Amino acid sequence: MTIKERAQSVVDEFSMFDDWMDKYAYLIELGKELPLIDEKYKNETHLISGCQSRVWLHASYEEEKVSFTADSDAVITKGIISLLIRVLSDSKPSDIVTADLSFIDEIGLKAHLSPTRANGLVSMIKQMQLYARALHIKNS
Amino acid sequence: MTIKERAQSVVDEFSMFDDWMDKYAYLIELGKELPLIDEKYKNETHLISGCQSRVWLHASYEEEKVSFTADSDAVITKGIISLLIRVLSDSKPSDIVTADLSFIDEIGLKAHLSPTRANGLVSMIKQMQLYARALHIKNS
């Protein structure tokens, strides 16, 4: 599946819920499926600044594709980052960097998160794209 | 005449005018009658601070009474100070210090002068009372 297709499937899933409390319940579930980061990466280096809850993100590069693992001390944050990983992980660096991320607005995530949270979301995406770019350069 | 009586005569005079422009015309006339300060006193020492136009004030003490002379570079200011002098000059220091100055409000002067002017008015009165107090102490 392309990033676009994966994003569409996220949008489809979220469209099933009318009530945002149900969406949050679903996000909380998703958080539990997050590809957990290796404990050894849960350090300052892997911390994303700009989120009020702590988020650790790790990226690896194999067969020209970037994969992400992550963790957070807040469950809803975990759910959000698991969405991002589901859509962006396992993709070519160039696709990650240029990805259309309008699905975030479409599922209403951005509008429903606090400003600090929304900034955290922006920080997460920035960091993922930074990793993709760096790994791409390093390996080419 | 007591200070009170002199103040009353000022109020009476001003009550003849309905239009403030006429009152100002009268103030301008009064300014011309101001007991002019000796040129030698027109210096920093005799300048009243707090007025936006320059006002020089001099006080002298004779037969237990204080007399004032003054000048200003603005004509309306001269008119105002001439009113103050007319009411307060030639009085005992204690009477000057404790004088009821409500005539200023009664003729509407305070309300019709700009804040800086009104401050200037306050400064003038303060200075006259200061002089009175000082001369009283010095001579007793």
Add this chain to the structure above:
Amino acid sequence: MALNIDNIRSDFPILSKEVYNKPLIYFDNGATTQKPLQVINRISEYYLNENSNVHRGAHYLSQIATDHFENARKYVAGFINAKSHREVIFTKGTTESINLVASSIKGLIEKDDEIIITAMEHHSNMVPWQQLCINKNAKLRNLSVAGDGSISLSELKDLIGPSTKLIAIAHISNVLGTINPVKEIIEIAHNNGIPVLIDGAQAIAHVNVDVQDLDCDFYAFSAHKAYGPMGIGVLYGKESWLNKLAPYQYGGEMINTVSFNITTFNELPYKFEAGTPDVAGALGMESALRYIDNLGIDNIRSYEDELLEYATNSISKLVGVRVIGTALEKTAVLSFVVDNIHPFDIGTLMNQLGIALRSGNHCAQPLMEHLKITGTLRASFALYNTKDEVDIFVSALEKAINMLS
């Protein structure tokens, strides 16, 4: 006298708002309070009828604006029982008030001098002193906070020494709700010849503030936390202290005479007010303080105490909820954590349920470290909040905890 809360709420139209189809419950009053119509209308009224620059004018509007502005200053002086309106400096808010003192007192602080703060200070009453100390090679000393959120006067006495030059402390903690024994602190300080600055940001709307009774040297607060507009606040300072301090910024009314080489400065309070002041803000603040005065600060205090007690009891019944800040003397602020759940997760769900809380470190990172927590949830109350709102809040909290457990 009991407050008529229905009447009061009708003065605050924003309280009838819905958020995500839920009635808004505004429990973020520690961050900023809502404004009554009286305040909003006063600001409009000013711009519609009286707007002008002040002091330097030579015309009617300018005089009206100046009179109203200076009357607002006098009203503020009366509200905190200052000796003179000359002791009331208008600033942008608490933060600027404190920074003003930190900047203007610089010349009086030397190497190895000490400034005492507490571990519960808001960043605004901590970082200015920290940076001043770094700048001057002086020492910042820290009065610790006990588990219940209180401080110890005997520890303070131990901290005070011959090098102590200032004590800066919050009247009421924005995280813990603790009402510090500032009167006693000031007495101890003065016995040692040390001036005291009180950060009154969280106090001004909640308890009676009498600067002469406290005998504090400086008292700082913001209008926006007391039903007034944003962008304006007050630095109260004793006249003798304000005269000792250097001017703060330069320009406008604070200047007496200028020549190319030298400037002389105006008298108090203008010495500390550079530039065109926020006249509308001052009038809005006056209206807000009048609003408080009309209801009576003591009535407000007892109503809010009752609300706090009710809320504290109610959330304490929920499993896993732990109240942070349990000092005996406490008001208006209810911080808590829930075992094994991140405050942000709860805050997010509570928001979705219409309840405005604050979560995080509340600009008090050193306190969080001190208490070994990463953050709290905070419900902070104002005179328009009700027990019904507390009930809704508590059942929402229960729901959120269930979802997150």
Add this chain to the structure above:
Amino acid sequence: MALNIDNIRSDFPILSKEVYNKPLIYFDNGATTQKPLQVINRISEYYLNENSNVHRGAHYLSQIATDHFENARKYVAGFINAKSHREVIFTKGTTESINLVASSIKGLIEKDDEIIITAMEHHSNMVPWQQLCINKNAKLRNLSVAGDGSISLSELKDLIGPSTKLIAIAHISNVLGTINPVKEIIEIAHNNGIPVLIDGAQAIAHVNVDVQDLDCDFYAFSAHKAYGPMGIGVLYGKESWLNKLAPYQYGGEMINTVSFNITTFNELPYKFEAGTPDVAGALGMESALRYIDNLGIDNIRSYEDELLEYATNSISKLVGVRVIGTALEKTAVLSFVVDNIHPFDIGTLMNQLGIALRSGNHCAQPLMEHLKITGTLRASFALYNTKDEVDIFVSALEKAINMLS
């Protein structure tokens, strides 16, 4: 495009006021402008519907307020054509903006360095530099002003030397109306590696301001002189410069992390914004700038130029009247003196006739000394003033002169 002045005037209810039974003629716009309903209503609207503290919130109102506040910043950035909204710092006004730079640049100024200003500066753009120089044992250098109110670029080139560290100059003089050739000045300065601060207090509402085209390093202005609320203004600074400057005040959003011993600061623009910002003020400023944008600054400029020319011609016909400030490039401000009559006397009578002028030294005492006058009368125009008002003003002036001669 011609402005529809009748429509415009109906946006400013205060203009229909009477003063001493005379229609108010407000010619004190250089001190502060009146505010259109759009601005007044925006402020009320904010407090009625959106009020909350910004940035640190975790709830709906806080998000709305933050979005609107940051959008206001972006609008301001667009209005002055800043490269980025990070270059827009909200302050109390021009005076604070300039003091901010003077305070944060301190570390970069050393003994015997030089700062150049001009003889026409407002105290707010003079005393901060004078005091900085006194503090640092640096030298303040003064560019003179010619009889017509203009400055000389060749004199500036002579003043510039290897020790010159900053040039600070008004875009438009508040006394003379002179529009200084700031673009040329900046080019000369930059050729010598010197940054330039522009005091735009009198420019922002009257001429097109494009900070990228000017290439200025700092640009300061107040909302209240551009149809916006009091208590808020802007410091524009090039990102590279703002990054170089030390933080200004401490507390709130400007802090990144704090521990007891050390603090790290937030990125631009927050680094310079300590404490709760004036959200309502920022939204009011945005409305005001939108108001200007809707009419078009170039249309405003040509209308005001026409008004100025008309007024200049009219008063020049009166015996004894002398216009102060006759530079070719000039706008919106008409200063004058009357032979043998004190400005205050005229100002007093004009006020009685309903006309709001300003008289005095206009916070520019060094300029008064330089021009060897004690003060002027100043009529300053805004987009809502009319030729009819000028006519009434001129005949009132004639009357006043007659009474005082």
